[in-house]
Amino acid sequence: MKIFNTLSKSKEEFVPLEPGKVRMYVCGPTVYNYIHIGNARPMIVFDTVRRYFEYKGYEVNYVSNFTDVDDKIIKKALEEGVDSDTISRRYIAECKKDMESMNVKPATTHPQATQEIDGMLEMIRTLIDKGHAYAAQDGTVYFRTKSFPGYGKLSHKNLDELQSGFREIKVTGEEGKEDPSDFVLWKPKKEGEPFWESPWCQGRPGWHIECSVMSRKYLGEQIDIHAGGEDLVFPHHENEIAQSEAANGKPFATYWMHNAFLNIDNRKMSKSLGNFFTVREVGEKYDLQVLRFFMLSAHYRSPLNFSAELMEASRNGLERILTGVERLKDAGQKALGETVTAEEEGNLESARGLVAKYEAAMEDDFNTADAIAAIFELVKLANATVSGDSSRPYVEYLATTIKKLCDVLGVLTERKTEVLDGEVEALIARRQQARKEKNFALADQIRQQLLDMGILLEDTREGVKWKRA
Ligand code: AMP
Numbered sequence: 001m002k003i004f005n006t007l008s009k010s011k012e013e014f015v016p017l018e019p020g021k022v023r024m025y026v027c028g029p030t031v032y033n034y035i036h037i038g039n040a041r042p043m044i045v046f047d048t049v050r051r052y053f054e055y056k057g058y059e060v061n062y063v064s065n066f067t068d069v070d071d072k073i074i075k076k077a078l079e080e081g082v083d084s085d086t087i088s089r090r091y092i093a094e095c096k097k098d099m100e101s102m103n104v105k106p107a108t109t110h111p112q113a114t115q116e117i118d119g120m121l122e123m124i125r126t127l128i129d130k131g132h133a134y135a136a137q138d139g140t141v142y143f144r145t146k147s148f149p150g151y152g153k154l155s156h157k158n159l160d161e162l163q164s165g166f167r168e169i170k171v172t173g174e175e176g177k178e179d180p181s182d183f184v185l186w187k188p189k190k191e192g193e194p195f196w197e198s199p200w201c202q203g204r205p206g207w208h209i210e211c212s213v214m215s216r217k218y219l220g221e222q223i224d225i226h227a228g229g230e231d232l233v234f235p236h237h238e239n240e241i242a243q244s245e246a247a248n249g250k251p252f253a254t255y256w257m258h259n260a261f262l263n264i265d266n267r268k269m270s271k272s273l274g275n276f277f278t279v280r281e282v283g284e285k286y287d288l289q290v291l292r293f294f295m296l297s298a299h300y301r302s303p304l305n306f307s308a309e310l311m312e313a314s315r316n317g318l319e320r321i322l323t324g325v326e327r328l329k330d331a332g333q334k335a336l337g338e339t340v341t342a343e344e345e346g347n348l349e350s351a352r353g354l355v356a357k358y359e360a361a362m363e364d365d366f367n368t369a370d371a372i373a374a375i376f377e378l379v380k381l382a383n384a385t386v387s388g389d390s391s392r393p394y395v396e397y398l399a400t401t402i403k404k405l406c407d408v409l410g411v412l413t414e415r416k417t418e419v420l421d422g423e424v425e426a427l428i429a430r431r432q433q434a435r436k437e438k439n440f441a442l443a444d445q446i447r448q449q450l451l452d453m454g455i456l457l458e459d460t461r462e463g464v465k466w467k468r469a
């Protein structure tokens, strides 16, 4: 299995630290709002990586954190007049709901930064003792980048360049730094912020230290794969490497995987630019299986542009697979013969070839786009060859194989019967329009259609309300 490693900028053969096991850590979201579909890309991509390893028989220990102490959370808490915990608890719960609706498996462990402060204090202490960190006058603790010779190896930057770059940027409040490229491990509290006691000052951790600590606690000092979006390469992952390797005296992760951005109008989707759609919003318009299928229709290291056209194409692609699976199910319910014909033997040979093609695509740095193409070919083969005369083993092989390969991508092959809010609202709007045009027959027909879908309408003075029966 080949994985593109950001460290070496090349595809490398996957060799686990321990045979049959994969230890992987994926940086998770900062929880101050609903996640957007850009945040969903690493979730879907690395969940698929995990599923593929499991398909190959590996036992995967998958850790993904929630960053629950951060300026943005504190700001949101102040705006709402509640404490930070209320905000992070709410959005962790919402994020888990979104993950479930995208069929992203829960991690083996989902640690939270605020629950791991002791571990962070201990790692910071170790770094100070080893000369890799120092406390400034005001109690801020900085990592001494010059003390770590490998600094820059992930982002392929050299420290001198970095330092001259940083020199241009003067950050107020960081006057105590020995060097401009040093970064914060611990910082003093500000008025109204959550804080913890520490030997240096009452304060809170910098962002990077949490991942080094949680990764070590739940996966050990050395891990196989560390992953996240490409914006995390520098400084976040570079700093994680410095902290972990300086503290543990061992290489940290063997493979560093980074997904490219989900863009909109060719710009990165992000909260700060305001050009985002939340998973929740997209879920009102589309079955989130379509979103998952869309995300996997491109290679994870290629930028992907979100658009209605591509979502429609994904919906159609997924539909083709679901229809194929349904046809196989119908065929399987008929009384079929048990003997595989010579012609079917030939087709089975082709089908096995397509499975091999699928696996080869996945083993070439998780090329899900080509893997999906192999599934389409299997569906095409099924559509062209299955009939009332087919044998049971032949139909069953195709049905279970297509299902299994979709399952590895986390794509469900059962059609959802759940009715989406967006669909209901669109129908209600059409009914209102019909009533306005005095087309009561159509209005009644739509009311009945909604009733058949299990949706009850109530005409109130404030407008139409609806609920599920
Ligand atoms: P954040 O909450 O911003 O720390 O992001 C959580 C995860 O989502 C990180 O792995 C980011 O790299 C990733 N991410 C954020 N925005 C995008 C985007 N537009 N496309 C792909 N990944 C993203």
Ligand code: ZN
Pocket: 026, 027, 028, 211, 236
């Ligand atoms: Zn991280």
